[in-house]
Amino acid sequence: MPELPEITALAGFLDERLAGATLTQIVLPSAFTLKVADAPYESLVGRTVDSVGRHGKFLAFNMGAAPQAANTDEPLSLIVSFAKDGWLKFSDTEPGTETGSTGGYFAAQLGFANNGRDYDITLTDDGAWKGLALFIVRRPAEVPGIAELGPDALSPSFGLEEFGRLFTKRQQVKGLLRDQKLIAGIGNGYSDEILHAAKLSPVAIASKLEPDAVERLFRTMKELLQGAVTELSGKGPSEVKPAKKASMRVHGRTGEPCPVSGDTIRELAFVGTSFQYCPTCQTNGEILARRGTVKG
Structure with a gap:
């Protein structure tokens, strides 16, 4: 299972490329992956990524308010729990370039556009039991697993x-x-x-x-x-x-x-x-x- 160091590195890598990006596409082949949805997942499309961060072993895409109120004009967070065998694939292309099929199972696909480049993220789960989960919430603490977290192991205040x-x-x-x-x-x-x-x-x-x-x-x-x-x-x-x-x-x-x-x-x-x-x-x-x- 991805842990604090991997999620920290992943969040930093994605934040550097996606902060300010617009979410252009989200594909969920199975409703099972989406555990909590304070708003329809389609309402994320068109939103701007404010930041990508980490809460324990959860990855968080923090999205700004919708440019045109689509069910809600509040900021939303797309939270990813990778579970035991989950991870993601990342690619960046020139606009209009075909990225092709990922092949095999995937839990979700996200498309972004930022500063003249297109970015594609595929959330994968290689386990026999598919545990990767997504949550769409107004505040990360609305995810039960995040609300219950103890102090972060690397928090300066955790002495x-x-x-x-x-x-x-x-x-x-x-x-x-x-x-x-x-x-x-x-x-x-x-x-x-x-x-x-x-x-x-x-x-x-x-x-x-x-x-x-x-x-x-x-x-x-x-x-x-x-x-x-x-x-x-x-x-x-x-x-x-x-x-x-x-x-x-x-x-x-x-x-x-x-x-x-x-x-x-x-x-x-x-x-x-x-x-x-x-x-x-x-x-x-x-x-x-x-x-x-x-x-x-």
Whole structure:
């Protein structure tokens, strides 16, 4: 699933090209994709993009008021939740150039015009279960997932004291980092990387961590995510995912040697998901088993 660094890079890339652009076309082949619509999706056509931004792991196209009131003259936001396997394809062409068929499944197509160029975005979902979702709302906070977000992981106002207050429950630290109601923006991949860099077990119980371990985790989270944002900044959509994958030290690298210890990277799999870790770096050499136990 795209996480904070990828969505930040994607929003910056799109904002640079689409701020001030006019939405010229929107195609939704399936009504299933559109979860909430405060206005008909056709009413977005003709609106100007004020900005493209991010809320947690959501992408937001913030649109200005309609030039001619079409059901509503209020600003609207088109919010994208990519879910597990969603992403987008981006192309820019001279006006009137045929872009051709995308081929295969797509969740939506958007066309824009800005400063003499046409821009086309295709929202794709490669998963067997199509989870990519769109929301058309007057304010991003009207999307339930955004309204429930905790503080953004990279927000300057999210400090160590507030972070430390999260570590009071008997909850595995891996799950805590991924809980969007507690911290916004971190998913399965970067939580693996953060815990590895902080030398903490993914199944460690949050309430049992010593204060110095909590502080180390906090500093690592901030530094690793900011480094990933910097590394991905300026890259196009087709480059972001490969760059993320290449940067991963443990996530998605089951069976490979840990770049720090040389130990074999292990995986703990659950229904529909899995995570990776280094026994030497994170669990004192113990191999994790299902349900968070360890094998001696």
